Amino acid sequence: MAKRAKPAAKRGAGRSKLPKVGAGELLTLLDFVRYAVSLDLITRRVTTRKPAAYLVNKIYMRGLPFYVDERTIVPRSFIGELLDSHFGRQENDEYDEEDGSLVGDPASIRSVLDLCTGSGCLAILASRNFPNAAIDAVDISKDAIEVATRNVGDYGLQDRLKLYRGDLFKPLGGKRYDLIISNPPYVDAEGMADLPRECRTEPRLAFDGGADGLDIVRRILDEAEAHLTPQGGLLCEIGRCRPQLEAAYPQLPLLWLDTADSEGEVFWIAAADL
Numbered sequence: 347m348a349k350r351a352k353p354a355a356k357r358g359a360g361r362s363k364l365p366k367v368g369a370g371e372l373l374t375l376l377d378f379v380r381y382a383v384s385l386d387l388i389t390r391r392v393t394t395r396k397p398a399a400y401l402v403n404k405i406y407m408r409g410l411p412f413y414v415d416e417r418t419i420v421p422r423s424f425i426g427e428l429l430d431s432h433f434g435r436q437e438n439d440e441y442d443e444e445d446g447s448l449v450g451d452p453a454s455i456r457s458v459l460d461l462c463t464g465s466g467c468l469a470i471l472a473s474r475n476f477p478n479a480a481i482d483a484v485d486i487s488k489d490a491i492e493v494a495t496r497n498v499g500d501y502g503l504q505d506r507l508k509l510y511r512g513d514l515f516k517p518l519g520g521k522r523y524d525l526i527i528s529n530p531p532y533v534d535a536e537g538m539a540d541l542p543r544e545c546r547t548e549p550r551l552a553f554d555g556g557a558d559g560l561d562i563v564r565r566i567l568d569e570a571e572a573h574l575t576p577q578g579g580l581l582c583e584i585g586r587c588r589p590q591l592e593a594a595y596p597q598l599p600l601l602w603l604d605t606a607d608s609e610g611e612v613f614w615i616a617a618a619d620l
Contacts, residue, residue: 395543407467412497417489418465419552423529424605424612425468425583429475432603432614433525448579448601448614449525455479457521459573461514461528461566462486464552466494468527470501479524481507484517487551514562515569522575528566529583534559534590559587560594567595567620574617583612 372378382388390401399405399420405412408426432448449455455476460469463483473481481503485491491511498507510517532555533541545553555561563584570580581603584591588602588610598620600613 394547396547397544400547405465405467408471410471412465412467412470413493413500414465415493416547417549418487418493419490419548421465421467423468423583424608425527425529425581426471427605428581428603428612429468429471429527431605433475448581450577452476453478455524457523457525457575458482459484459518459521459523459526461526462530462552462562463494463509464490464529466497466507466509468529469494469507470497470503472525472527473501473503473506476525479506482510482518482521482523483507484510484512484514486511486513487549489549490552514565515573518573520572522573522578524575524578525581526566526570526574526578527581530562530566531555532559532563532584532587534587555587558590559585560590563587563591564594567598567615571617571620574620576617578617579614580617580620581612581614585611588613 372381387398387401390396391398397420399414400416403413403415405414405421407421407423408430412421414420433452452475456479458469458472458476458479458481460466460472460481460483463469463485466483469481469483473479483494485494488511491509494509498504498509531551531553533553534555535557537559538550538554541553555563563582566580566582574580591613592600598615600615602610603612603614604610605612
């Protein structure tokens with residue numbers, strides 16, 4: 347006797363629910379989406395408009411993870427890439443003078459200062475690029491210094507990287523450095539008024555550069571020479587303030603450095619030219 351045919355299954359019936367994927371099993375884009383939904387991250391991102399870095403307390407720079415939270419700005423600096431591309435060898439590579447490093451052999455750099463360090467990311471990256479350097483990092487924000495302290499500890503750099511709370515060069519006395527790097531506040535008044543909602547959850551102090559965006563940058567340029575060794579130099583990020591800066595300092599031979607995602611937003615100037 348012929349068996350009775352089973353009734354056709356309704357579309358979608360009998361399909362098992364997609365299993366949740368553990369954090370160590372993320373392989374495909376769908377895996378990541380399901381993982382985010384299972385942790386309610388997407389809902390929180392949409393409803394709070396907080397940067398994703400705050401929701402997961404992590405940001406990556408040059409492939410390295412750093413802790414961040416609302417006490418400090420989310421790092422977005424181009425300087426990390428420039429330390430690799432314009433300041434000598436990559437890790438495990440031999441130094442070659444023909445590479446055109448702006449500071450010569452990175453191994454010869456003995457002291458580096460990171461102004462407006464925030465979470466300490468750039469200072470930590472500098473410690474990797476300049477293996478023989480003692481690193482100082484300064485921020486005026488107590489909250490930012492607390493976050494930076496955690497990151498310095500995570501990388502075991504307490505003996506090489508010293509954090510100072512204070513206003514730019516003030517806590518450093520007369521110390522001089524072979525290299526000063528800085529990603530200071532540089533958003534002008536118009537930009538501050540138009541900040542995206544996401545950025546409004548970050549510390550205003552880390553963005554606000556005054557009417558033309560150059561309040562802090564001017565102070566750095568005016569005071570940097572007194573804190574650089576004769577062969578040293580300043581690497582500073584200023585966003586889209588290049589026209590204002592060149593108008594304010596027409597006498598300075600600023601060298602503008604580009605990255606994969608920026609053009610003319612970071613300048614270099616040697617101590618001898620200040």
